[in-house]
Amino acid sequence: GCGICVNRCVFNAINIINLPEVLDDKPIHRYGPNSFELFGMPTIEDGSVVGLLGPNGIGKSTILNILSGQIIPNFGNYNEEGSWDNVIEYFKGSQLQNYFKKLSNNEIKIAYKPQMVDQLPKVVKGKVSQLLEGVDERNKLDEVVEKLELKNTLDRRLGNLSGGELQRIAIAASVLKDANFYYIDEPTSWLDVKQRLNTVEVIRDLTKENRNVLVIEHDLATLDAMSDYVHVMYGEEGGYGVVSKLRGVRVGINAYINGFLKEENIRIRKQPIEFEIRPPSDLIDSDTITTYTDFHKKYDNFELKVDAGEVNQSQVITAFGPNGIGKTTYAKILAGVVKPDSGEVEEEIEIAYKPQYILSDFEGSVQDFLFMHAKGYGTNVFKTDISKPFDLDKILDKQVSKLSGGELQRLATAVTLSQDADVYLLDEPTAFLDVEQRLKVAKAIKHLITRDDTSAIIIDHDIIFIDYISDKAMVFYGESGVSGHSTAPIHLRDAMNKFLSDVDISFRRDKETNRPRVNKTDSYLDRQQKEQGEYYYLE
Ligand code: ADP
Ligand code: ADP
Ligand code: MG
Ligand code: MG
Numbered sequence: 001g002c003g004i005c006v007n008r009c010v011f012n013a014i015n016i017i018n019l020p021e022v023l024d025d026k027p028i029h030r031y032g033p034n035s036f037e038l039f040g041m042p043t044i045e046d047g048s049v050v051g052l053l054g055p056n057g058i059g060k061s062t063i064l065n066i067l068s069g070q071i072i073p074n075f076g077n078y079n080e081e082g083s084w085d086n087v088i089e090y091f092k093g094s095q096l097q098n099y100f101k102k103l104s105n106n107e108i109k110i111a112y113k114p115q116m117v118d119q120l121p122k123v124v125k126g127k128v129s130q131l132l133e134g135v136d137e138r139n140k141l142d143e144v145v146e147k148l149e150l151k152n153t154l155d156r157r158l159g160n161l162s163g164g165e166l167q168r169i170a171i172a173a174s175v176l177k178d179a180n181f182y183y184i185d186e187p188t189s190w191l192d193v194k195q196r197l198n199t200v201e202v203i204r205d206l207t208k209e210n211r212n213v214l215v216i217e218h219d220l221a222t223l224d225a226m227s228d229y230v231h232v233m234y235g236e237e238g239g240y241g242v243v244s245k246l247r248g249v250r251v252g253i254n255a256y257i258n259g260f261l262k263e264e265n266i267r268i269r270k271q272p273i274e275f276e277i278r279p280p281s282d283l284i285d286s287d288t289i290t291t292y293t294d295f296h297k298k299y300d301n302f303e304l305k306v307d308a309g310e311v312n313q314s315q316v317i318t319a320f321g322p323n324g325i326g327k328t329t330y331a332k333i334l335a336g337v338v339k340p341d342s343g344e345v346e347e348e349i350e351i352a353y354k355p356q357y358i359l360s361d362f363e364g365s366v367q368d369f370l371f372m373h374a375k376g377y378g379t380n381v382f383k384t385d386i387s388k389p390f391d392l393d394k395i396l397d398k399q400v401s402k403l404s405g406g407e408l409q410r411l412a413t414a415v416t417l418s419q420d421a422d423v424y425l426l427d428e429p430t431a432f433l434d435v436e437q438r439l440k441v442a443k444a445i446k447h448l449i450t451r452d453d454t455s456a457i458i459i460d461h462d463i464i465f466i467d468y469i470s471d472k473a474m475v476f477y478g479e480s481g482v483s484g485h486s487t488a489p490i491h492l493r494d495a496m497n498k499f500l501s502d503v504d505i506s507f508r509r510d511k512e513t514n515r516p517r518v519n520k521t522d523s524y525l526d527r528q529q530k531e532q533g534e535y536y537y538l539e
Helices: 006-011 060-067 084-090 095-104 117-123 128-135 141-147 163-175 193-208 220-226 249-258 327-335 366-373 380-387 405-418 435-452 463-469 492-503 524-532
Strands: 037-039 049-053 110-113 181-185 212-216 229-236 240-248 288-292 295-298 303-306 309-312 315-320 351-354 423-427 455-459 472-479 483-486 507-509 516-518
Touching: 037 060, 049 193, 049 220, 049 249, 060 181, 060 212, 060 240, 084 095, 110 163, 117 163, 128 141, 128 163, 141 163, 141 193, 163 181, 163 193, 181 193, 193 212, 193 220, 193 492, 220 249, 220 463, 220 516, 229 249, 240 249, 295 327, 303 327, 309 315, 309 455, 315 327, 315 435, 315 463, 327 351, 327 423, 327 455, 327 483, 351 405, 366 405, 380 405, 380 435, 405 423, 405 435, 423 435, 435 455, 435 463, 463 516, 472 492
Parallel strands: 037 240, 049 212, 049 229, 110 181, 181 212, 303 483, 315 455, 315 472, 351 423, 423 455
Antiparallel strands: 229 240, 288 309, 295 303, 472 483, 507 516
């Protein structure tokens, strides 16, 4: 052991610069010997949305499981079943005492949206309309269906829906209930920007009826727009997690970005996350990797047209737009998975491709998988440029089939980036990743493509990630599920303005950290920026 934290060194857990004192206390919950420990619980604020912000594997979902009564906290005594009497005694004098008293007596009504919505069809059968009508205790079915764009799913069965559709159905099913407490675990995976902000609206609507919401979210722009308060959480993946004090949403997210919790005197990251307030300067284009002609592709019910464009060395091109508009189809065309009706890539280039939906039917460990599929596995370059940013060492011994969504995403993206290619094509690489991982991935990609004079084309919905990584961008627009049209890779400023005017959303910058924040519709800045046609950058 390192001598400081004898009972925790088994996980090699502490890399936080100054050790929080709370680790001397009994944990709220511990799953087993040498296993994860949770310290602290969130505060409940009446009629508010409280966000939980922190890395993966530090107990956020565990907290929701405790508050919804699925786990009774054991205070570290993992050999015994937790008991409500102990819980009520432990929280004596705090607001949670009353909460758990009521919870144990079934006097609280809870609505819960689980993190993994792909499980939904396994537990609920039948049509979407039956599910939603059955839970519509607030009599808001029509309104919520409209807001979450669910009309054309109502007659369909739960079995054959996309990830984004299941996500919105799960959100609808939870907010329609007449509950006191709403626990919403990662609502935005697979959703586009507009759907994310519509989700914010249906969730904020609950607070107008003085209901309480606790939400876990990794998209900082969405979390910011959704929450009144946040608890920053910190700790070590799989080791321990600590809930820091409640902060107002702006102050809390800024503390997270700065990497320092002042009142607790805890540094959670060596450096702040830095944002550029200006658009990338007019690029002097580097050498061309390839050009491509216009692409056309027609399915029975959907038609895609992509404008001709060029891919340059050491540049990241992002591609964004609504769901169902042909982004994945475009990626599949480039990757050679789908044949276009017309159009071609003009040079012979190698493309390494990570699809949007990743399958994990591989039998064997992550290490086995890396041996078979990762280029250069075992070399020092692989260690520093791939293993480290993707934290692969932590998951080497896990079975691929048992990985969490975020772990599988890291593995798939890492293996794609390890290939020798001219263009790295990544379809929604941030899904299920936490904020830190999103940044590490962004940095790793930038590093690799500038080192090798290659390029990356990245489809994504996280505005802050896009802002951080893009040199140029393609905007997809049109009518979802009917027809899609994409621009060539253009200047990020023009792309942001086009995309954001299509969805009618403007952003301002936080004065302290420069991070982008969604403007309230019809606020002074919103009207002013829209008038000037500057939806994203202010000068
Ligand atoms: P988060 O939601 O922050 O990603 P979770 O609360 O899901 O994290 O999990 C925190 C840690 O607890 C994880 O590292 C996981 O390994 C562990 N864990 C979660 N559920 C269980 C369980 N039922 N048994 C043992 N360990 C668990
Ligand atoms: P995005 O990635 O922007 O969400 P996609 O490219 O996945 O959009 O899909 C665009 C549209 O094309 C959708 O309406 C989808 O149903 C349709 N589509 C995708 N693949 C096929 C296919 N193989 N056959 C018929 N329609 C398809
Ligand atoms: Mg979780
Ligand atoms: Mg897609």
